[in-house]
Amino acid sequence: MGQLPLVCRACGGQAAANHKIRAHVGVLILMKFEHLDGPFCRTCGIAVVRQMTTRALCLGWWGPLSLVIFNPFTLLWNLLAYLKYSKLPPSAPAPGRAHLDTGPPVLRRPLAYVALIPMVWAMCVVFQIIVHST
Structure with missing residues (x-):
């Protein structure tokens, strides 16, 4: 017995893929x-x-384990999901339904740049450790 084709859970589009998308x-x-x-x-x-x-x-950088381990892996996982979804052919939504709004790319969203604050802080800490250990 063949497997049924996947349909998008949001719009009902016929060309769909199954991949978990994460946030931390x-x-x-x-x-x-x-x-x-x-x-x-x-x-x-x-x-x-x-x-x-x-x-x-x-929101993912504000704890020590989040900064070093969990959020980088979350972002990597989402990159893999993006690559998987971007390879799909375009599909029309089911009648009476619509695609989700993609909005601007991530790097054109101001909230994405909040990540610079903890990243700069982490680089300063690493720099201070290097300077004081020599």
Whole structure:
């Protein structure tokens, strides 16, 4: 018996892939792991990847383990999801439904640049450790 083709859970589009999209929120010692499971079509998948990646870039760096381990892996996972969804052919949504709004690319969203604050702080700490150890 053949497997049924996947349809997008958001718009009902016929060309869809199943990939989990993640976001991570790290605050000091507290962490929250978020995810949305597919299947999504090309447009809806990219929309969700952009939304969740922006959330991780804004809120995922504010704890030590989040900064070093969890958020970088979350971003890498979302990059793989983006590559998977971007390879899908475009598909039309089901009648009466619409694609999710992709919005601007991640690097054109102001909230994505909140990530620079903890990254600069982490680089300063590493620089201070290097300077004081020599």
